Each structure stands twice: as C-alpha cells, then as structure tokens.
Amino acid sequence: MANSSSGHGHVHHWETSVAPMLIVGGILFAVVFAFIGWFSYNSTMLAVVSAGVGTPLLLAGIAKWTGEALTQKPLVEGLSPAAMPIFIISEVFIFLSLFAGYWTMRLSAGADWPPAGTPTNFNLVLPIIMTVILVASSWTYHVAEAKLEHNDKAGFKSWVLISIVLGVIFLGCTFYEYSHLLHMKFTPSTNAYSSAFYSITGFHASHVLVGLGIFVTILLAAMRGLTNKYLTFCAGLYWHFVDIVWFFVASQVYYW
Amino acid sequence: MSTASSGFKLSEWIFTTDHKRIGILYLIGSIAAFALAGIMALLIRIEQSSPGATIVSDVYTGGEQYNVWLYFHGAAMILGFLIPGLTGFAANYLIPLMIGAKDVAFPRINALSVWLFWAGIVVALLTFVVPDKPDFMWTGYPPYSIKSGGNLALYVFTVHLIGFSSILASVNFLVTIIYMRAPGMGWMQLNMFIWGSFTALIIQLVFVPVLAAAVTLLLFDRYLGTHFYDPSNGGDVLLYQNLFWFYSHPAVYVIFLPAMGIFYEIYATMAKNRIFNYKAAVYGMIGIVVVAGEVWVHHLYYSGMPDWIRIGQMVTTLLISVPVGLMTISMFGTLYKGAITFNIPMYYGVAALYLLLIGGLTGIPLAMTVMAVHLGETSFTHAHFHFIMGIFATFSVFAAVDFWFPKISGRMLHVGRAKVGFWLNFIGVNVTFWPLFIIGVDGMPRRYWDYSQFPAYFADYHKVATIGAFIVAVGMIITVSNWLFSAISGEKAGNNPWGSKSLEWTHTETPPGPGNFPKDVVVDAEWTPYNYSR
Numbered sequence: 001m002a003n004s005s006s007g008h009g010h011v012h013h014w015e016t017s018v019a020p021m022l023i024v025g026g027i028l029f030a031v032v033f034a035f036i037g038w039f040s041y042n043s044t045m046l047a048v049v050s051a052g053v054g055t056p057l058l059l060a061g062i063a064k065w066t067g068e069a070l071t072q073k074p075l076v077e078g079l080s081p082a083a084m085p086i087f088i089i090s091e092v093f094i095f096l097s098l099f100a101g102y103w104t105m106r107l108s109a110g111a112d113w114p115p116a117g118t119p120t121n122f123n124l125v126l127p128i129i130m131t132v133i134l135v136a137s138s139w140t141y142h143v144a145e146a147k148l149e150h151n152d153k154a155g156f157k158s159w160v161l162i163s164i165v166l167g168v169i170f171l172g173c174t175f176y177e178y179s180h181l182l183h184m185k186f187t188p189s190t191n192a193y194s195s196a197f198y199s200i201t202g203f204h205a206s207h208v209l210v211g212l213g214i215f216v217t218i219l220l221a222a223m224r225g226l227t228n229k230y231l232t233f234c235a236g237l238y239w240h241f242v243d244i245v246w247f248f249v250a251s252q253v254y255y256w
Numbered sequence: 257m258s259t260a261s262s263g264f265k266l267s268e269w270i271f272t273t274d275h276k277r278i279g280i281l282y283l284i285g286s287i288a289a290f291a292l293a294g295i296m297a298l299l300i301r302i303e304q305s306s307p308g309a310t311i312v313s314d315v316y317t318g319g320e321q322y323n324v325w326l327y328f329h330g331a332a333m334i335l336g337f338l339i340p341g342l343t344g345f346a347a348n349y350l351i352p353l354m355i356g357a358k359d360v361a362f363p364r365i366n367a368l369s370v371w372l373f374w375a376g377i378v379v380a381l382l383t384f385v386v387p388d389k390p391d392f393m394w395t396g397y398p399p400y401s402i403k404s405g406g407n408l409a410l411y412v413f414t415v416h417l418i419g420f421s422s423i424l425a426s427v428n429f430l431v432t433i434i435y436m437r438a439p440g441m442g443w444m445q446l447n448m449f450i451w452g453s454f455t456a457l458i459i460q461l462v463f464v465p466v467l468a469a470a471v472t473l474l475l476f477d478r479y480l481g482t483h484f485y486d487p488s489n490g491g492d493v494l495l496y497q498n499l500f501w502f503y504s505h506p507a508v509y510v511i512f513l514p515a516m517g518i519f520y521e522i523y524a525t526m527a528k529n530r531i532f533n534y535k536a537a538v539y540g541m542i543g544i545v546v547v548a549g550e551v552w553v554h555h556l557y558y559s560g561m562p563d564w565i566r567i568g569q570m571v572t573t574l575l576i577s578v579p580v581g582l583m584t585i586s587m588f589g590t591l592y593k594g595a596i597t598f599n600i601p602m603y604y605g606v607a608a609l610y611l612l613l614i615g616g617l618t619g620i621p622l623a624m625t626v627m628a629v630h631l632g633e634t635s636f637t638h639a640h641f642h643f644i645m646g647i648f649a650t651f652s653v654f655a656a657v658d659f660w661f662p663k664i665s666g667r668m669l670h671v672g673r674a675k676v677g678f679w680l681n682f683i684g685v686n687v688t689f690w691p692l693f694i695i696g697v698d699g700m701p702r703r704y705w706d707y708s709q710f711p712a713y714f715a716d717y718h719k720v721a722t723i724g725a726f727i728v729a730v731g732m733i734i735t736v737s738n739w740l741f742s743a744i745s746g747e748k749a750g751n752n753p754w755g756s757k758s759l760e761w762t763h764t765e766t767p768p769g770p771g772n773f774p775k776d777v778v779v780d781a782e783w784t785p786y787n788y789s790r
Contacts, residue, residue: 014770015359016271020367028375032413039479040388040409065364076436079361083431090423090465097469097499101484104492115490189481192490199476199484 017068022061030054066217070226077230084234088241091207095245098203099252102196106256115191119184123177127254130173131246134208137166138243141215141236148232153222160219163239167212174205197253204249207242214238273363274770278370279349280664282340283657285374287736289336290650292381294732296329300705301688301725304718307708320406322705323391328383330394331411333646334507335418336380340373341653342514343425343460347453349664351429353760353768354447354785356438356777361431369425376417382410395504396474398485398496408478412471419468426461429453438759438777444538447758447785448524448531452517455541456510459548463510467503470496497559501552508645509548513541515608515652516583522605522659523587525756527594530786537586543579547572557628566625573623580616584609597754600674604655607682608648615644618693636696638703639689647685654681654735661739662753663760666767667746673738680731687724691717758785 029050037046106113144159178198188198214235221227269277303310303322312321348366352359360366383389390411392401401408433454437446446454474496476482483489485496524531531537553561553569587609596602618640621627631637661669692700695717700710707714752761763773 012770014268014277015273015363016268017273017364017367018271020273020364021271021371023368024371024375027372027417028378032375032379032409032417036407036409036413040386040407068364075358075363076361079431079435082435083361083427086427086430086461087423090426090461093462093465094469097466097502098473100499101469101473101495104495105484105490108492109490112490187481188476189483192483195476195482195484195491198480199473199482 017064019061019065019068022057022064024061026054026056026058026061028054030058062213062217066221067226069231070221070228080230080234081237084237088237091241095203095248098196098200099248102200102252105192105196109192114193117186117190118193119181119186122254123180124254126173126177127250130170131250133166133170133173134243134246137163137170138240140166141239145232145236148227148229153225153227156227157219157222160215160222164212164215164219167208167215171205171208171212174201200249200253204242204245207245211235211239211242271367273359273367275348275352275360275363275366276664276768276772278366279345279347281370282344282348282373285370285377286337286341286345286653289332289340289377289380291732291736293329293332293337294729296325296332298725298729299325300329301722303705304707305715305722306718307710307712307715308706310705312705320389320391323393324383324389324406326393326703327390327406327411328380331414332380334394334511335414336377338511338645338649338653339422339460339507340418342511342518342649343422343429343453343456344370344373346449346514346518346653346656347425347429347457349660350447350449350760351432351453352436353764353772354450354758355433355436355441356759356763356773356779357432357436358771358773360428361436362428365424365428369421369428372417372421372424376414376421379410379417380414383407386410395500396471397500398474398477398493401474402478402485408474412475415471416468419464422460422464426457426464429457430461438779440779440781440783442781444535445779445784447517448520448534448537449514449517451538451541452513452515452520455545456513458545459506459513460510463503463506463549466499467507470499470503473499494556494559497556498552501555502549505552505555506548509544511645511649513544515649516541516587518652518656518659519587519605519608520590521758522601522655523590523594524786524788525659525754525758526597526599526602526605527591528597528755528788529590529594530784530788531586532589532592533582533586534786536582540579540582540586543582544576547575547579551576554623554628557625558632570623570625574620577616577620584612584616600669600671600678601655601659603675603678603682604651604658607678608651608655611643611648611651615640615648619644631696633702634696635692635700635702639692639696642685642689647689651681657739659754660760661742662749663764663766663768665743665746666749667742668749668753670738670742670746673734673741677731677735677738680727680734682731684724684727684729684731687727688721689724691721691724756785757787 031054033050034047034054037043037050109115140159141163144156144163147153147155147159186194188194218227218232218235269281272278272281299311300322303312303325314321348360348370351357386407388405388407390396390406390408392404392406392408392411396408396411401411433446433450473482473484477485477491483491485491485493487493520531520537523529550572551569553565554573557566557569618636622631622637622640657664658669658674661667695714696702698711698714700707700714700717707718749766751764751766754761756762759777759779760768763775763777765774
C-alpha cells in the first residue's frame with residue numbers, strides 16, 4: 001500500500017500500471033460477485049466461480065503492485081508515512097460507528113444485559129491470552145524494524161516471520177472461540193449481544209488478516225532482496241493501530 | 257519537452273496512472289451515470305404528470321418499478337455523478353496543475369480509485385439486469401430495505417466500492433496538497449478550488465467510513481440475521497438513520513465546497529479581479545468542516561426525538577449560513593467593479609448565484625423545527641434540495657468542463673451550441689422546480705406517484721414540471737454533445753485563452769503532457785493565482 005508512484009524526476013511518457021485494474025477486478029469478482037452469488041441467489045456455483053476468477057486477479061495485482069512499488073523511484077519519496085495516519089483516521093471512524101451501534105443496543109437494554117441466549121460460561125481468559133499475543137506481535141515487529149534499520153536483512157526476515165506466526169495464532173484463537181460459541185448455539189442472529197460480538201470481533205479480525213497479508217507481502221519481497229523502509233514503517237503503523245483497537249474491542253465487548 | 261507520445265493508445269488510457277487522464281476517466285463515468293440517472297428522472301416526471309398510474313404497470317403488485325427509478329436516480333446522481341464529478345474529475349485534473357506538481361502523491365492508488373468508482377457503477381448498473389431490483393431509495397432505510405425483496409447487496413456494494421474509492425482519493429489528495437505544492441507556495445496563496453477540495457476531502461475522509469459501517473450493518477442484518485436495526489430484538493431502527501445522515505448530510509458539503517471553488521475560479525478569471533476577502537472565505541470553508549458534523553439530526557425531525565435535540569439541531573443548522581454567507585459576500589465582492597467577460601462559464605457562474613440564493617433561502621424554513629413540520633417531506637423540500645444540491649452542483653460540473661475545456665481538449669468550445677444548451681438548462685430547471693415549491697407549500701408530499709387523494713390542481717403543476725424536465729433533457733443533450741463536437745472539430749486553443757493568472761493556464765502547454773510542466777514551477781511570495789494588478 002505504501003510508496004506507490006511510478007514517476008521519475010522528469011517525465012516524458014505516459015505512465016501506466018496494470019496492477020490497479022487487476023486488483024479492482026479481483027475485488028469485484030472475489031468479494032462482490034461471490035457474496036451476491038452466495039447470499040442473494042443461494043448459488044454455490046456462482047460464488048465459487050466468482051471467487052475462482054477473482055482471487056488470482058487480486059493476487060496477481062498485489063504482486064505486480066508490490067514489484068513496481070519496490071523497484072521504481074516515486075516522484076516524491078517518503079510521503080507514505082504521512083498518508084498512513086490519514087488513512088487510519090478513516091479506519092477509526094469505521095470502528096467508532098460499529099461501537100456506536102453496540103453502545104446504542106447495550107445502553108437501551110439497561111438491566112436486561114446480556115440478553116437471553118448468551119452463554120453464561122463465556123471464556124474470559126482467552127481474550128487476555130489474545131491481548132498478550134497481539135501486543136507481543138507489535139513488539140516483535142518493532143524489533144524487525146530495528147533490524148532493518150541496522151541493515152540486518154536476515155534478522156529482519158526472521159522477526160517479520162515471528163510477527164506473522166503470532167498474528168496467525170491470534171486468528172487461530174478467534175477461530176477456536178467462534179467454533180466453540182457456534183457449537184453452543186450462540187450465532188450472529190441469537191440476540192443483540194451476539195450481533196455486536198461477531199460484527200466487532202469479526203471486523204477486527206479482518207484487519208488482522210489484512211495486516212498479515214501486508215506482512216507476508218513484505219516477507220516475500222524481502223526474500224527477493226527487496227525492502228523499503230517506508231513500506232515497513234507503514235505496515236508497522238497499521239499493525240500497531242490494529243493492536244490498539246483490540247484493547248477497545250476486548251474491554252468493551254468481553255468485560256463490560 | 258513534455259509533448260504527448262503521438263497517437264491514441266488504448267492501453268495508455270485504461271492502465272494510466274496520470275492524474276489528467278484519470279480525471280477524464282472519472283468524467284466519462286460520471287457523465288454516463290448522470291445520463292442514466294437523468295432518464296430515471298424523466299420516467300419519474302412522466303409518472304407524476306397525472307394523479308393516478310401513468311406509466312407504471314405493476315400497480316397491483318406494489319409499484320416497485322417506480323421505486324426502482326427513485327432508487328437509481330438518487331444513488332447514481334449522488335454517488336455516481338456529483339461526488340465523482342467534483343472530487344473525482346475536477347480534483348484529479350486540477351489539483352496537481354494548480355499547485356505546480358507533476359502528479360499526485362500516489363499515482364497508482366489514484367488509478368485504483370478511479371477503477372473502484374467504475375466498479376461501483378458496474379454494480380449499480382446490475383440493477384437493470386437482476387430480477388430483484390433494489391427499490392428502497394438511495395437512503396436504504398430499514399426496516400423496508402431489509403424486508404423488501406430488492407437486492408440489498410447491490411446497494412451496499414455500490415456504496416462500499418465508491419466509498420473506498422473516495423477514502424483512498426481523500427488520503428491521496430490531502431497528502432498531495434500538504435506536501436507537493438510548488439516551492440514558495442504558502443497556504444494563503446492557494447487557489448480557492450484547492451481550498452474547496454481540501455476541506456471537502458477532509459469531510460469525505462472522516463464521514464464516508466461511517467456510511468460504509470451503516471450499510472455494512474444493514475448487510476449483516478439482511479444476510480446474517482443480526483439485529484442492529486431490529487427493535488424487537490434489542491436493536492434500534494433510528495441507529496441507521498443517525499449513522500446514514502452523519503455521513504450523508506456532510507456529503508452535501510463534499511459537493512458544495514468544490515462547487516464553490518470552481519465558481520470562485522471562474523469569477524476571478526472572468527472579472528480579472530482578486531478574491532474579495534480571501535481569508536474570510538477560506539475560514540468560511542474551514543467553518544463548514546467544523547459545523548458539518550453537528551447538523552445531521554435535522555434529517556430525523558420527522559422520525560421522533562426529544563425536543564431539546566430539535567432546538568439544538570435547529571441552531572447548528574442555521575449556523576451553517578454564517579460561513580456560507582462569508583463565501584457569498586466574497587463572491588459578490590470578487591465580481592464587484594471587475595472587468596467582467598460574459599462567456600459560457602460566466603453564464604453558469606451567474607446562474608449559480610441565483611441558484612445559491614433560492615436554494616439557500618428555502619433551506620432556512622426547513623431548518624426551523626416549526627416550519628419543518630409543515631414543509632418537510634413535501635415537494636418543497638424536494639425543490640429546495642434540487643436547487644442547491646442538484647442543480648447548483650450540476651451547473652458547477654458543467655461550468656468546470658466549459659471553463660477548463662480549452663486546457664483539457666486543446667480546443668475551444670463551440671459557443672453558439674453551448675449558449676442554447678445553457679438557456680434550455682436554466683429555463684428548464686426553473687420550469688421544473690418552481691411549481692414543486694408552490695404545491696409543496698400546499699401540501700404535496702414528495703415522492704408520491706399516486707396523489708389522486710390530494711387537490712386536483714396539483715396535477716397541473718406536475719404537468720408543468722414534467723415539461724420543464726424535458727426542456728432540461730434537451731439542454732443536457734445539446735451541452736454534452738457539444739463537448740464531443742468541440743473536442744473533435746473546435747478551433748485550436750492557445751495556452752491561456754482566458755488570460756488567467758493561475759498555474760494551470762500560465763505554466764502548462766495545451767493540453768498538458770506527461771509531467772504537466774515543461775519546467776519545474778517555483779513561485780515567490782508576491783504570487784497568487786489572482787494577482788491581476790501585478
């Protein structure tokens with residue numbers, strides 16, 4: 001996502017890139033058409049074909065984009081560290097809106113909370129473990145950044161890998177928790193609390209997944225010998241943001 | 257040096273990362289959306305020209321046809337035409353040129369934005385293909401949107417794709433304006449259009465995510481069975497209206513601010529005058545950003561709320577007239593004693609002052625809680641909204657194309673046809689919307705296709721409005737086809753046909769090639785885009 005510019009000092013020809021259109025095509029098929037096929041028309045066929053068309057487009061687009069961004073010199077260097085915080089502002093407002101929905105339901109329910117259908121033996125230890133894992137991954141990624149600064153490419157790669165592993169463990173915990181709760185008949189449609197619970201934790205998990213995708217991209221590029229301190233910095237900023245959001249998710253959704 | 261490579265290459269257009277070409281791709285997409293949404297408007301007008309069913313044929317099954325037209329007209333005009341026309345086309349083409357930059361900060365993200373917008377248009381167009389057409393207005397209020405048989409996913413993904421496009425464009429252009437201004441260019445030396453876009457993009461960055469969240473929860477409620485908007489299970493149906501208008505009221509400023517910026521450019525250039533009270537006008541724009549987030553609840557006046565909130569919202573809504581007033585005074589002051597050239601962009605410019613006046617003044621009674629009970633949800637609201645947001649903003653896009661036409665196409669616009677188009681547009685919108693103001697005061701509800709239980713004379717006013725809509729349609733066809741004719745066969749334009757002082761005219765070739773400027777731009781402390789006395 002960072003440092004994407006295809007210009008050079010002085011430009012004499014029209015700049016082009018295939019990557020954006022590949023990515024948009026990928027999103028259109030793998031997300032939009034697949035969702036519509038599955039949910040609106042109950043067609044497994046339509047959903048699978050759309051996802052099958054879209055996913056390679058999306059991956060090819062991301063690979064092309066990363067390759068270009070890491071090999072071409074941008075018009076003005078070092079602007080992405082300024083862009084990432086601006087992007088994060090908009091992310092903050094998405095999470096705030098979801099919390100607004102949760103708080104509205106929570107406060108209007110008064111004493112009837114949690115509503116009927118919520119398991120009484122909710123696992124409250126797991127979120128603490130997940131918090132520790134996510135904070136640890138923020139720290140390990142910070143170490144990776146320090147390694148890169150000292151030009152220790154091997155150290156950089158291994159600490160990024162450790163961060164990825166921690167992120168995957170975090171998602172594994174979410175997966176375990178979801179399957180456990182679904183087994184206890186606590187589904188998104190059970191009650192108001194389950195609606196908020198799955199929406200907020202799920203939306204946060206989707207951010208963890210995107211963060212992991214960026215880490216994997218960085219790791220694959222580093223294995224080809226391509227690194228970029230601005231890209232690394234932006235990925236870290238995003239990851240720390242996802243980490244901070246988790247504190248709000250955990251405190252509001254599990255312990256309030 | 258920066259001459260374009262010779263000949264037309266399709267791959268250099270569809271894979272382009274150049275901001276000027278991306279701007280033109282935005283323009284093509286938004287005009288296509290405008291044409292389709294306009295056809296929907298004509299269908300709505302034909303239907304309303306008589307009290308009962310006129311052309312809807314599914315009266316006995318609920319009249320969904322008409323609802324689909326309402327849905328597509330609103331969604332395509334706002335999400336597909338006005339926002340991409342102003343923060344897509346105009347911002348893309350003009351911002352780097354006006355600040356002396358070679359391109360935007362992230363050209364590849366810019367290309368991603370434009371194709372996300374086009375993908376949004378494609379998803380919106382599926383409305384006409386699928387059996388379960390969306391029929392819940394562009395607002396998608398639950399519970400109807402959840403219970404209706406219409407395809408909610410099409411609506412939600414249209415919002416997601418265009419919203420994601422808007423957020424990325426906001427980040428891109430904010431960084432561009434903050435970090436890529438030509439050396440020596442201070443904040444108080446910027447074009448008014450840059451300020452209009454800058455403030456609009458801040459609003460877009462902060463508020464679009466809220467709309468995205470609102471419709472996402474709608475999607476969950478419909479397809480995953482969650483209960484966010486379901487009062488019988490602890491949800492709150494007004495939550496949607498609050499989240500939706502928290503974005504969608506500020507969205508009118510996302511449209512309004514760049515539109516004002518465009519007219520400022522035209523006034524200053526055609527009057528050969530400085531911007532009167534430049535700083536006050538800039539603070540006015542910033543003031544709108546500050547107040548924009550505190551007025552949305554006036555859209556819920558009829559949905560039920562405590563009285564003290566009504567009063568508070570009335571005050572904040574009326575407060576908006578203060579910054580707008582500052583800007584309007586500055587506009588008149590810019591024209592006052594100027595050496596005005598009356599050409600096509602200026603025709604639209606003067607019409608805009610009139611539209612701003614009528615549209616603005618009719619908004620004041622709607623902001624007042626006592627009047628709003630009577631006038632809200634009538635065709636008075638409909639006409640007010642179309643004057644200020646529909647027509648004022650549409651005229652700004654048309655004025656922008658006409659004003660920058662020589663720079664974009666390298667040719668002059670054919671003046672005769674443009675004038676015919678202008679007068680048909682201007683007369684047509686007045687013939688359409690004045691009757692709606694009048695019967696709105698008399699109690700004609702907005703949106704109804706069957707109003708046979710209301711006084712019979714309403715039908716006469718509706719017939720006049722329908723005639724007006726067709727006058728506009730002819731005017732628009734002439735205007736848009738004139739762009740195509742002139743781009744092919746117009747007289748060759750010089751680098752600065754209007755004698756402007758702004759960088760996009762003084763420092764570029766016509767049309768600008770890759771990299772925009774033959775030489776790097778540096779400005780001194782005396783420079784402003786409006787320094788006509790220098």
